[in-house]
Amino acid sequence: LLVEHFPDIVDVGFTSRMEEELDEIASGERDWVPVLQEFYGPFHQTVERAAQIMPRVRIADEPTDEVCEKCGRPMVIKLGRYGRFLACSGFPECRNTRPLLEKIGVRCPACGIGEVVERRSRKGRTFYGCSRYPECDFVSWERPVAERCPQCGGYMVMSGRRQQSVLRCPACGHQVNLAETAAPDSIAAIVAEEEAAGRA
Numbered sequence: 611l612l613v614e615h616f617p618d619i620v621d622v623g624f625t626s627r628m629e630e631e632l633d634e635i636a637s638g639e640r641d642w643v644p645v646l647q648e649f650y651g652p653f654h655q656t657v658e659r660a661a662q663i664m665p666r667v668r669i670a671d672e673p674t675d676e677v678c679e680k681c682g683r684p685m686v687i688k689l690g691r692y693g694r695f696l697a698c699s700g701f702p703e704c705r706n707t708r709p710l711l712e713k714i715g716v717r718c719p720a721c722g723i724g725e726v727v728e729r730r731s732r733k734g735r736t737f738y739g740c741s742r743y744p745e746c747d748f749v750s751w752e753r754p755v756a757e758r759c760p761q762c763g764g765y766m767v768m769s770g771r772r773q774q775s776v777l778r779c780p781a782c783g784h785q786v787n788l789a790e791t792a793a794p795d796s797i798a799a800i801v802a803e804e805e806a807a808g809r810a
């Protein structure tokens with residue numbers, strides 16, 4: 611039903627495309643007016659149309675490959691008042707819930723076995739930990755990356771403005787400035803290449 615009424619929203623690429631465009635606006639590469647028109651124009655129409663014809667529906671639980679440690683049934687992602695969380699699909703017989711851990715695609719630098727997951731502190735601040743917690747107690751406020759420190763071989767984290775312009779090694783303090791390593795010429799070349807491929 612959602613796919614039918616919100617084709618743009620359900621499209622998995624949509625959100626990331628929108629984020630890319632917002633980043634381009636923020637960095638001055640794109641004018642915001644046409645982008646916002648592009649986004650809100652069809653969106654507004656779709657919402658109005660859907661509001662008229664769509665019955666009130668419960669948002670479907672999203673399946674996962676996580677297994678409930680209490681009853682062995684699969685866990686599903688539910689949307690609650692405080693955001694997304696994992697709940698047992700055996701509800702109401704099994705009321706097990708767990709916080710939803712978003713994997714960021716980086717192996718845990720401390721144990722090398724678990725994966726780095728994004729978590730939220732009680733005050734709502736984002737931090738990064740190991741998926742094997744409490745066996746592994748790796749924790750970082752800054753987002754770890756797969757790149758290793760060229761100086762000491764330790765793990766590196768995103769640092770600097772908006773946590774994306776500088777890679778920093780927490781162990782030895784070595785920094786890699788990402789903005790400086792990419793020359794303006796090469797960025798222009800990448801943009802031209804993407805435009806040629808129709809992906810920009």
Ligand SMILES: [Zn+2]
Nearest residue numbers: 678681698704
């Ligand atoms: Zn269960």
Ligand SMILES: [Zn+2]
Nearest residue numbers: 718721740746
């Ligand atoms: Zn770990």
Ligand SMILES: [Zn+2]
Nearest residue numbers: 759762779782
């Ligand atoms: Zn280092």
